[in-house]
Amino acid sequence: MGYHFDFSDLWGYREVFFKGIWLTLFLTAVGCSLGIAVGIGGAASRQYGPKWLRVIVGAYVEAIRNTPFLVQLFFIFFGLPAMGVKLGELQAAILTMVVNLGAYSTEIIRAGLASTHKGQVEAAESLAMSGPQIFRHVILVPALRRIWPALSSQCVIVMLGSAVCSQISAEELTFAANFVASRNFRNFEVYLVSTVIYLALAIGLRYLFRVIGRYVLKMSWE
Amino acid sequence: MSDISTWDIFRNLLLAARWTIVLTLTAFIGGGIVGLIVLFARTSGNKALVLLTKGFIELFQGTPLLMQMFLMFFGVALFGLDVPAWLAAGLALTLWSAAFLAEIWRGCVESIPKGQWEASASLALNYMEQMRHVVLPQAVRIAIPPTVGFSVQIVKGTAVASIIGFVELTKVGTMLTNATFKPFLVYSGVALMFFLLCWPLSLWARYLEGKIHGSRSH
Numbered sequence: 001m002g003y004h005f006d007f008s009d010l011w012g013y014r015e016v017f018f019k020g021i022w023l024t025l026f027l028t029a030v031g032c033s034l035g036i037a038v039g040i041g042g043a044a045s046r047q048y049g050p051k052w053l054r055v056i057v058g059a060y061v062e063a064i065r066n067t068p069f070l071v072q073l074f075f076i077f078f079g080l081p082a083m084g085v086k087l088g089e090l091q092a093a094i095l096t097m098v099v100n101l102g103a104y105s106t107e108i109i110r111a112g113l114a115s116t117h118k119g120q121v122e123a124a125e126s127l128a129m130s131g132p133q134i135f136r137h138v139i140l141v142p143a144l145r146r147i148w149p150a151l152s153s154q155c156v157i158v159m160l161g162s163a164v165c166s167q168i169s170a171e172e173l174t175f176a177a178n179f180v181a182s183r184n185f186r187n188f189e190v191y192l193v194s195t196v197i198y199l200a201l202a203i204g205l206r207y208l209f210r211v212i213g214r215y216v217l218k219m220s221w222e
Numbered sequence: 223m224s225d226i227s228t229w230d231i232f233r234n235l236l237l238a239a240r241w242t243i244v245l246t247l248t249a250f251i252g253g254g255i256v257g258l259i260v261l262f263a264r265t266s267g268n269k270a271l272v273l274l275t276k277g278f279i280e281l282f283q284g285t286p287l288l289m290q291m292f293l294m295f296f297g298v299a300l301f302g303l304d305v306p307a308w309l310a311a312g313l314a315l316t317l318w319s320a321a322f323l324a325e326i327w328r329g330c331v332e333s334i335p336k337g338q339w340e341a342s343a344s345l346a347l348n349y350m351e352q353m354r355h356v357v358l359p360q361a362v363r364i365a366i367p368p369t370v371g372f373s374v375q376i377v378k379g380t381a382v383a384s385i386i387g388f389v390e391l392t393k394v395g396t397m398l399t400n401a402t403f404k405p406f407l408v409y410s411g412v413a414l415m416f417f418l419l420c421w422p423l424s425l426w427a428r429y430l431e432g433k434i435h436g437s438r439s440h
């Protein structure tokens with residue numbers, strides 16, 4: 001193999017990488033928080049809503065879970081403008097991530113809600129807790145605790161999936177990598193470094209979710 | 223150029239779906255074989271092998287599929303080989319699927335009660351014989367529904383291959399959009415094709431899962 005690895009040139013592009021990392025983190029933070037919010041709403045509608053709403057949410061979940069993220073992204077970024085909805089690349093990226101994670105987390109959170117024991121709700125009612133109080137303290141938070149590992153994995157998948165947002169020129173980490181590679185032609189080194197950065201981000205995100213689980217949801221630290 | 227009718231669009235998408243299916247099958251079969259090897263190494267109890275496979279799984283589950291494809295594309299080229307897009311995509315998808323399938327199957331193997339391992343060990347079976355005759359036949363039954371479920375992820379994963387230039391559904395969609403300027407119609411068609419590929423698999427996985435849980439409750 002007559003190839004000499006040369007990573008030294010990459011340091012000169014550190015600003016580009018930092019900008020890309022920042023945008024990937026920004027997309028993930030906004031996409032995941034809004035996506036989980038959509039998921040909670042979707043799960044509650046699917047579990048307790050009227051029939052027609054359940055059907056609509058069910059169709060939304062099936063449609064999103066059975067099509068690729070990339071196609072959803074292209075549909076929203078290239079397809080919707082034809083219908084008069086024009087979105088910038090960042091807005092399109094965030095919207096796709098929210099819509100995508102919303103569907104997956106609806107399904108995940110619904111499983112948590114469904115496993116709530118009926119006696120729990122009855123006990124809360126006998127303590128004269130109001131409907132919203134019961135939903136929040138007795139149903140939702142314990143449900144989130146049960147499905148937290150699944151939900152955090154899904155958020156990591158969404159973060160890694162955001163790499164394809166480079167295709168609509170959202171300037172996140174992969175876009176930065178493509179940019180640097182097109183400048184210094186050190187393709188393999190550039191993508192190797194980016195991959196390692198993604199791995200670190202994934203490990204960090206997983207840790208962050210454990211911290212949130214520990215301090216916000218008061219879960220035990222396994 | 224503007225003579226491309228709606229029917230032409232759908233015909234071309236249908237033809238492109240073949241390549242999505244071919245890539246899916248390649249990744250599924252290749253990933254299954256590599257995944258099985260990883261599974262054996264992961265559950266072998268050999269410290270070095272366990273550490274190695276843990277690293278492999280962490281690497282492929284913790285990085286974007288797109289990056290893996292880029293690395294295959296430019297990495298294999300370092301050996302002086304000319305890398306066609308299908309090879310890079312097939313390799314990346316195979317290893318990616320292997321990492322996920324090995325983890326899914328590990329869960330199934332570990333759900334087999336410890337007594338089964340101990341009983342077969344007391345019959346002087348070695349590790350491979352225990353797996354072959356006692357553990358795997360039981361684990362396979364539990365493993366089928368999540369494996370079918372994961373095949374949906376592989377079908378969707380193939381869309382990423384369009385970025386490195388593999389001509390499948392998504393890539394043909396982009397090409398048709400550039401020729402017809404009808405992105406809404408074309409990408410709706412692409413999404414529909416993927417849906418028609420994935421939905422039956424999703425339903426099948428759910429059905430199989432229901433069957434297992436049904437038989438367990440009796």
